Amino acid sequence: MTEHAPVLIIVIPLMAACLNILLGLWKKELSYPWAVLVTAVVFGLSLLLMQTVLSGGTVHYRLGGWAPPWGIEYVIDHLNAFLAVIVSFIGCIVAVYSRRSIEKELPGKQVYFYSIYLLLITGLLGITVTGDVFNIYVFLEISSLAGYALIAVGDDRAPMASFNYVIMGTIGACFYLLGVGYLYMVTGTLNMGDLSRILPGLSHSRVVYTAFAFFMVGTAIKMAFFPLHIWLPAAYTHAPSAVSAIAASTMTKVGAYVMIRIMYTVFKPAFSLEVIPMSAILGWASAAAMIAGSVLALGQKDLKRMFSFMLVAEVGYIVMGVSRGNSTAFTGAVLHILNDAFMMACLFLVAGAVRYRKNARNITDLAGLHQEMPLTMLALFAAALSMVGVPPTAGFFSKWYLILGTIKAGEWIFAAAFLLSSLLNAVMFYRVLETVYYTGEPTPKRQGGSSAAVNEVPLTMLGPILVMAVGVLVLGLFSGRIIDTVIRFTVPEGF
Amino acid sequence: MIKRNEDIIIQTVTRLLTPFVQLFALYVIAHGHYSPGGGFQGGCILAASFILMAVANDVAFVKRRLPERLTTALISAGVLIYAGIGLACLMLGANFLDYGILHRVLPVDAVKARALATLGVEIGVGITVMAVMVSIFLNLLSAGRHEEGAVE
Numbered sequence: 291m292t293e294h295a296p297v298l299i300i301v302i303p304l305m306a307a308c309l310n311i312l313l314g315l316w317k318k319e320l321s322y323p324w325a326v327l328v329t330a331v332v333f334g335l336s337l338l339l340m341q342t343v344l345s346g347g348t349v350h351y352r353l354g355g356w357a358p359p360w361g362i363e364y365v366i367d368h369l370n371a372f373l374a375v376i377v378s379f380i381g382c383i384v385a386v387y388s389r390r391s392i393e394k395e396l397p398g399k400q401v402y403f404y405s406i407y408l409l410l411i412t413g414l415l416g417i418t419v420t421g422d423v424f425n426i427y428v429f430l431e432i433s434s435l436a437g438y439a440l441i442a443v444g445d446d447r448a449p450m451a452s453f454n455y456v457i458m459g460t461i462g463a464c465f466y467l468l469g470v471g472y473l474y475m476v477t478g479t480l481n482m483g484d485l486s487r488i489l490p491g492l493s494h495s496r497v498v499y500t501a502f503a504f505f506m507v508g509t510a511i512k513m514a515f516f517p518l519h520i521w522l523p524a525a526y527t528h529a530p531s532a533v534s535a536i537a538a539s540t541m542t543k544v545g546a547y548v549m550i551r552i553m554y555t556v557f558k559p560a561f562s563l564e565v566i567p568m569s570a571i572l573g574w575a576s577a578a579a580m581i582a583g584s585v586l587a588l589g590q591k592d593l594k595r596m597f598s599f600m601l602v603a604e605v606g607y608i609v610m611g612v613s614r615g616n617s618t619a620f621t622g623a624v625l626h627i628l629n630d631a632f633m634m635a636c637l638f639l640v641a642g643a644v645r646y647r648k649n650a651r652n653i654t655d656l657a658g659l660h661q662e663m664p665l666t667m668l669a670l671f672a673a674a675l676s677m678v679g680v681p682p683t684a685g686f687f688s689k690w691y692l693i694l695g696t697i698k699a700g701e702w703i704f705a706a707a708f709l710l711s712s713l714l715n716a717v718m719f720y721r722v723l724e725t726v727y728y729t730g731e732p733t734p735k736r737q738g739g740s741s742a743a744v745n746e747v748p749l750t751m752l753g754p755i756l757v758m759a760v761g762v763l764v765l766g767l768f769s770g771r772i773i774d775t776v777i778r779f780t781v782p783e784g785f
Numbered sequence: 786m787i788k789r790n791e792d793i794i795i796q797t798v799t800r801l802l803t804p805f806v807q808l809f810a811l812y813v814i815a816h817g818h819y820s821p822g823g824g825f826q827g828g829c830i831l832a833a834s835f836i837l838m839a840v841a842n843d844v845a846f847v848k849r850r851l852p853e854r855l856t857t858a859l860i861s862a863g864v865l866i867y868a869g870i871g872l873a874c875l876m877l878g879a880n881f882l883d884y885g886i887l888h889r890v891l892p893v894d895a896v897k898a899r900a901l902a903t904l905g906v907e908i909g910v911g912i913t914v915m916a917v918m919v920s921i922f923l924n925l926l927s928a929g930r931h932e933e934g935a936v937e
Contacts, residue, residue: 312858354881
């Protein structure tokens, strides 16, 4: 079974999504345990893959037994396995969380929700395991279509937000596909390994330049890279809570992964950073993303909307690290993919919990909530520290590497952008935490003098929130080990 | 809104045309693996026959023949046929979708097994495409309320 894990990780959620509909036609209640079971199995498989990669190096799998470059090949190296573990873990945690919140937000539609949810997981995992540029497009569309549907079932304004996302996302996917088409035109292959062997000889072809430009803009739209982020805040604000959490924490990260693959595996660093000055272009754009994301987040009243703008800034962090062209910054970027997935999941899960219990969306509604929901607010506190970058939380370590990387590249102004964005994060979270802990009327004492009634969210929601909050701390403490065992192997050659 | 169409000419022509459209759809699906055509194209033609019925009559007319629960089940059944054939190859010890190995369970040689399994996959694709197309059309036609049956 181990040798088939690369394909099972996609086939199992795909088949499970379809079986779920048949199960749901028979018994509606089964779809939640089914989704949790499937995502847990997929998480197990991704761990198995990671184990295989760590002990035996890159895994190759030929679909249908056809040898590459003719057939589709699944290639899993350290970076793929790393992303697959993140996506499947968060997928599993959010599936557990979704039970009560989906019951409340989408009553009677759980069966279809979980089917589409599993398809979203299929698409995201597909992108992470495939070694074929066209196959990435197919899975990008599977995940995006599932994402559009899941976002559209949110609140009243969700259909409009989702429609904007459809337009932008389709343009992004279309650009990506044009890039694939141009490359196919000059190389006649779609396999990443094969492309990376052929392309160095074509590094002065106009067609290849055009392909590269299409790839970059396409992935930038998909990962909501400033200034192409305009679809993201509305989409993630109005989506159902569980969907915001999974989308914010994994979809943008997978987009970043595609960008890394295109820049450093399909094209070589020598091409991406020297022939085309991507380092400067992406550097300035990321600096703008960091500052603009944080500044725009400052002006928001809605909790989820504020987190969405922070996510725009975080995407800037990752792209900045990726495009610096040295191993320190790249390590920071890959570590930040992991850390940001956890932080964003935690923040959006907390926002969902607040919405579930208090039916509230605004920051001012959080006033005094630490008495009613102490553990949830503690989780928010942990995630906030990590977003600001306070040691020993996870956010500190990735930012540390990212800033060191920019300094190593001699680009002090980008280091300053990191610090400014972190300071703005601190201001924002100060505002949120002050509302939570220091405002609001002290809850009137009840009879017998016991303090405020603790009214936490149900255990299926609280558990995942705490797992994420603890995860943020644990990842910080173990970041050295994560870098040593996985991330240092993901750094492209020539850095 | 769409008025119920009572035109006897349109309804009779549709009645005559539908079997031929559906037969052609099956032909396109069945020949997909060695001539132009295939599951997607055939599925679309098959869906077109149901859409023709809906246009000539009304939503309820189609839904009596193809209830919503059935289309929903067919959507997943088609994907399951496709993935199931792939999984069967995996169970027999080959890679996913490596149909050649199916000669162990089918009474034919490896080359023929490959062709037959491809046909199976095309059938699965055809079923899903047909069900999805019909489902999308009925939803659009009745503004998502097709559980109420007739169109206003």
